[in-house]
Amino acid sequence: MNSSLPPHSSGSTASTNSSSHDDTPQISRIGESRWEAVAGDRVVGSGDTSRRPDGRLFLSVDAWQTDVFDQLAAAMLADVGEPLHTVVDETDAELRACWQRAGFAVGRREWEFVLPTDPQVTGLDPARLPAGVTLVPAGQAEEGPLRALDRELRDEIGATVGWQAMPAEVLPLPPGVTVADPARYAVAVRDGAYVGLVRVALVTRRPRIGLLAVRAEHRGQGIGRALLAHALDTLHRAGTDSAWAEVQEPNTAALALVERAGARRVGGNLELVRR
Numbered sequence: 001m002n003s004s005l006p007p008h009s010s011g012s013t014a015s016t017n018s019s020s021h022d023d024t025p026q027i028s029r030i031g032e033s034r035w036e037a038v039a040g041d042r043v044v045g046s047g048d049t050s051r052r053p054d055g056r057l058f059l060s061v062d063a064w065q066t067d068v069f070d071q072l073a074a075a076m077l078a079d080v081g082e083p084l085h086t087v088v089d090e091t092d093a094e095l096r097a098c099w100q101r102a103g104f105a106v107g108r109r110e111w112e113f114v115l116p117t118d119p120q121v122t123g124l125d126p127a128r129l130p131a132g133v134t135l136v137p138a139g140q141a142e143e144g145p146l147r148a149l150d151r152e153l154r155d156e157i158g159a160t161v162g163w164q165a166m167p168a169e170v171l172p173l174p175p176g177v178t179v180a181d182p183a184r185y186a187v188a189v190r191d192g193a194y195v196g197l198v199r200v201a202l203v204t205r206r207p208r209i210g211l212l213a214v215r216a217e218h219r220g221q222g223i224g225r226a227l228l229a230h231a232l233d234t235l236h237r238a239g240t241d242s243a244w245a246e247v248q249e250p251n252t253a254a255l256a257l258v259e260r261a262g263a264r265r266v267g268g269n270l271e272l273v274r275r
Contacts, residue, residue: 029075086272
């Protein structure tokens with residue numbers, strides 16, 4: 001969910017002066033999660049909220065003028081509780097300033113990368129596996145153990161850095177459901193137990209490495225590298241030459257992994273928080 005503040009334009013209807021309309025915006029809540037700003041008979045801005053599966057409530061405002069943005073944001077803040085979150089492109093200083101005026105501050109920074117998939121380019125050999133580890137390709141994992149592993153990983157992450165430190169999840173899922181499509185997950189197995197997983201999301205023309213995680217006691221042994229190598233090689237053999245990945249700035253291990261695989265940074269997002 002990207003909040004947006006389009007650039008000012010001399011041709012924008014939002015800045016038109018007309019004696020036949022009252023140009024003072026009126027803010028109304030028109031649904032459980034939507035607000036509108038109306039000036040005369042024109043909609044000059046809108047705002048939305050969306051709750052992520054991990055419980056975070058995200059706000060989005062779309063307005064041509066900063067004063068309309070501020071009024072919408074104020075109305076939304078008065079109607080919903082805290083903490084609140086929003087996401088902005090790291091290069092959009094104007095939008096970031098709008099949210100900061102509303103009391104939001106940077107909570108985390110997420111970098112976006114494009115990774116090649118060809119093993120000859122990444123240097124990741126999909127046949128190289130840590131001792132005692134096998135991989136179950138996507139679509140072949142047992143659903144029960146997969147869901148149990150996902151819950152275990154979430155509990156581990158929640159007890160340390162917090163699941164909110166992971167890339168924002170946007171799939172609308174029923175309460176308590178965290179694995180939307182088991183067929184998208186490949187898993188690492190050691191001694192008959194599922195110990196790591198990787199999810200490839202085919203949501204755009206360029207697939208995205210949506211999640212890569214390994215149980216705490218099995219980290220630092222090359223399992224994450226093996227899962228990434230497998231996922232990228234699978235995409236390569238399917239005719240896809242690159243994939244997206246997002247990494248939180250302080251996650252030095254993940255950054256080192258994707259950078260060694262030839263990842264190219266192409267952008268970044270800031271998650272802003274109001275508490």
